[in-house]
Amino acid sequence: EAAVTQSPRNKVAVTGGKVTLSCNQTNNHNNMYWYRQDTGHGLRLIHYSYGAGSTEKGDIPDGYKASRPSQENFSLILELATPSQTSVYFCASGGQGNTEVFFGKGTRLTVV
Amino acid sequence: AQSVTQPDARVTVSEGASLQLRCKYSYSGTPYLFWYVQYPRQGLQLLLKYYSGDPVVQGVNGFEAEFSKSNSSFHLRKASVHWSDSAVYFCALSGNSGGSNAKLTFGKGTKLSVKS
Numbered sequence: 001e002a003a004v005t006q007s008p009r010n011k012v013a014v015t016g017g018k019v020t021l022s023c024n025q026t027n028n029h030n031n032m033y034w035y036r037q038d039t040g041h042g043l044r045l046i047h048y049s050y051g052a053g054s055t056e057k058g059d060i061p062d063g064y065k066a067s068r069p070s071q072e073n074f075s076l077i078l079e080l081a082t083p084s085q086t087s088v089y090f091c092a093s094g095g096q097g098n099t100e101v102f103f104g105k106g107t108r109l110t111v112v
Numbered sequence: 113a114q115s116v117t118q119p120d121a122r123v124t125v126s127e128g129a130s131l132q133l134r135c136k137y138s139y140s141g142t143p144y145l146f147w148y149v150q151y152p153r154q155g156l157q158l159l160l161k162y163y164s165g166d167p168v169v170q171g172v173n174g175f176e177a178e179f180s181k182s183n184s185s186f187h188l189r190k191a192s193v194h195w196s197d198s199a200v201y202f203c204a205l206s207g208n209s210g211g212s213n214a215k216l217t218f219g220k221g222t223k224l225s226v227k228s
Contacts, residue, residue: 030214031214031216033216035218040121041220042202042218042220043156043202044218045215045216045217045218048214050210050211050214056215058215090155090156094214094216096210097144097163097206097208097210098144098214099163100158101146101216103156104155106155
């Protein structure tokens with residue numbers, strides 16, 4: 001069964017701290033994505049990857065880094081977390097042409 | 113640069129009425145287009161997708177969408193809405209080739225409320 005697993009599901013971080021959000025997919029998809037969802041903004045693309053070793057900037061990459069060490073794993077890294085990064089983060093994986101895209105259940109991040 | 117615009121942040125319709133949710137896109141090539149739905153406190157679910165061919169595509173639960181290249185639009189329709197259709201609907205766009213064209217961009221969403 002297709003699956004995208006995000007961890008942690010909830011995280012409270014302190015301002016200035018480092019946060020790593022992890023995403024694992026078992027769909028053998030080339031494409032993986034990180035979004036944040038905020039009221040009034042919909043889903044905004046932070047970073048994406050089209051294969052192991054690749055990362056591409058999305059529409060709002062500032063303050064975030066991404067890492068794709070393998071086909072299955074895609075991490076989002078906040079080196080210096082700020083309260084403005086409080087949000088719900090979704091990871092997704094997509095097959096060729098995004099003919100099928102699966103989303104994780106989301107990570108609720110609060111930066112205090 | 114690619115973008116998706118959903119001009120209506122909120123739409124309210126009566127149960128049994130017809131529905132149209134609007135989506136406009138900007139993309140230099142031939143896009144792949146999608147509609148997703150998000151129910152409260154849940155993730156996104158795919159309603160339908162368009163790649164090529166017949167501009168009218170059918171999706172789940174009686175939804176359909178029509179692609180118009182001349183208008184750069186991909187509007188979602190349903191003939192008769194049910195109260196359970198209340199949710200947030202997202203239009204999305206992706207390139208039609210691999211590599212960096214895999215960028216998948218979403219609109220801001222339209223919140224649909226169905227009143228009985």
